[in-house]
Amino acid sequence: MEFLKIADLYKVYGEDESQITALAGVSLSIEKGEFTAVIGSSGSGKSTLLHAIAGVDVPTGGKIYLNGQDVYAQSNEKLAIFRRRQVGLIYQFHNLIPTLNVVENITLPVLMDKRKVNKQRLNDLLELLGLEERQTHLPNQLSGGQQQRVAIGRALMNAPQVMLADEPTGSLDSQNGHEIVKLLKQSNREYGQTLIIVTHDNNIALQADRIIRISDGKITRDERQVQRS
Numbered sequence: 001m002e003f004l005k006i007a008d009l010y011k012v013y014g015e016d017e018s019q020i021t022a023l024a025g026v027s028l029s030i031e032k033g034e035f036t037a038v039i040g041s042s043g044s045g046k047s048t049l050l051h052a053i054a055g056v057d058v059p060t061g062g063k064i065y066l067n068g069q070d071v072y073a074q075s076n077e078k079l080a081i082f083r084r085r086q087v088g089l090i091y092q093f094h095n096l097i098p099t100l101n102v103v104e105n106i107t108l109p110v111l112m113d114k115r116k117v118n119k120q121r122l123n124d125l126l127e128l129l130g131l132e133e134r135q136t137h138l139p140n141q142l143s144g145g146q147q148q149r150v151a152i153g154r155a156l157m158n159a160p161q162v163m164l165a166d167e168p169t170g171s172l173d174s175q176n177g178h179e180i181v182k183l184l185k186q187s188n189r190e191y192g193q194t195l196i197i198v199t200h201d202n203n204i205a206l207q208a209d210r211i212i213r214i215s216d217g218k219i220t221r222d223e224r225q226v227q228r229s
Contacts, residue, residue: 003032009062022048024217037208047218089157092170094147096139106153145176
């Protein structure tokens with residue numbers, strides 16, 4: 001079932017001679033629950049594509065539909081709600097609030113939304129992420145891998161329909177990186193979330209259901225793989 005549809009997407013930065021085309025007519029569709037890896041060299045447009053899907057980087061042209069909804073046809077207020085409730089976005093660097101502990105960082109999107117924290121979901125996430133014994137720790141009391149786990153928990157807390165990860169293992173060693181990808185795959189399977197990971201790591205890409213390669217703002221490869229456990 002088509003869940004995400006991107007139609008003739010363009011993104012241009014700058015003007016006149018300084019103009020840079022980051023996306024040049026990207027079109028694709030992604031099924032619900034699919035794990036897709038987006039690969040490409042630096043500057044290829046892969047992160048721009050991810051941020052456009054997330055609702056944080058307005059396209060210059062084209063359309064993005066998520067579950068039938070035109071993402072950028074909404075008001076700014078509704079777009080902000082869409083980002084909080086429908087999309088979980090994970091960056092390479094954790095972007096945790098340094099003065100908030102693990103639980104406070106994870107539940108921040110819910111509190112910003114002025115909604116009640118689902119205690120059962122929080123406890124399930126803490127268990128999934130292996131953070132039960134770190135609930136009151138501040139970010140500077142955690143390892144890099146633990147901080148990234150908190151960032152994943154924050155992205156999952158609102159039970160988003162789609163998880164978007166931009167080089168989520170880029171700042172981690174190989175062991176921690178492996179564990180983070182394992183967690184994202186587990187979330188993809190258990191919660192039925194659509195997962196899109198932007199990565200330079202071919203080992204991560206090969207674990208996906210589908211690999212999309214972007215070069216100079218265009219899709220140059222789109223290959224489905226035999227699903228891996």
